[in-house]
Amino acid sequence: MLFVGMNVQAQEVYNELRKKNMNIVENKEINTTIRHISQFKVDALNYLAIKMQEEMPDSSVNFLDRQAMAMDNYVQLYIKKLVEYNEMPQALQQEMTKMFMETTKDNPLFKDKDKEMVLNYYSSGESLIRFSLDTNWIKAYDIIRKKMAANK
Numbered sequence: 001m002l003f004v005g006m007n008v009q010a011q012e013v014y015n016e017l018r019k020k021n022m023n024i025v026e027n028k029e030i031n032t033t034i035r036h037i038s039q040f041k042v043d044a045l046n047y048l049a050i051k052m053q054e055e056m057p058d059s060s061v062n063f064l065d066r067q068a069m070a071m072d073n074y075v076q077l078y079i080k081k082l083v084e085y086n087e088m089p090q091a092l093q094q095e096m097t098k099m100f101m102e103t104t105k106d107n108p109l110f111k112d113k114d115k116e117m118v119l120n121y122y123s124s125g126e127s128l129i130r131f132s133l134d135t136n137w138i139k140a141y142d143i144i145r146k147k148m149a150a151n152k
Contacts, residue, residue: 014061014068018045033128037075040121040129044071047118047133051110067109070137074104074144075129081148082128097130099147104131107140 024030024038048067052059078100085093105122111134112118118134121127 013065014045014049017068017072018042021045036127037079037129040127040131041072041075043121044131044133044135044137048109048137051112051134055110067137070141071135074100074131074137074141077141077144077148078129096151100144101130101132103140103144103147104135107136107143108132108134109136110134 021038021041025035025042027035045068048071049064052064052067056063081096081100082093085096101122105119108118118132120133122130122132124130
């Protein structure tokens with residue numbers, strides 16, 4: 001019985017992240033950039049849930065929760081680094097952005113063959129968040145934190 005409660009609680013965290021970001025996307029009074037960031041998060045959460053259902057139906061809800069939380073942390077770290085690197089030379093800003101982008105692309109969770117779909121944000125020069133949807137967010141977050149620590 002305790003295990004079931006843990007799964008529901010974990011799913012509540014995923015659902016809460018999705019709900020929070022959907023509310024931001026739908027609120028036209030919120031800054032467009034913030035809404036675009038939240039749209040990426042919603043799309044990444046939806047992709048994650050659908051692909052896990054299709055490809056990993058026996059995985060735990062806790063795994064979904066951990067992936068969702070790592071994705072949110074990854075995006076937040078990226079935004080933080082964008083602000084920190086704002087006054088640095090353009091080349092360093094581009095290098096940092098590329099590092100974040102490549103880390104998502106190089107660490108797929110599902111190895112999805114629909115590259116056009118999973119790399120939609122990644123390939124879009126207009127998007128602030130240019131990450132792959134098919135990402136093992138736990139692994140990517142761990143890798144990028146180590147890379148950022150090494151670059152200090």
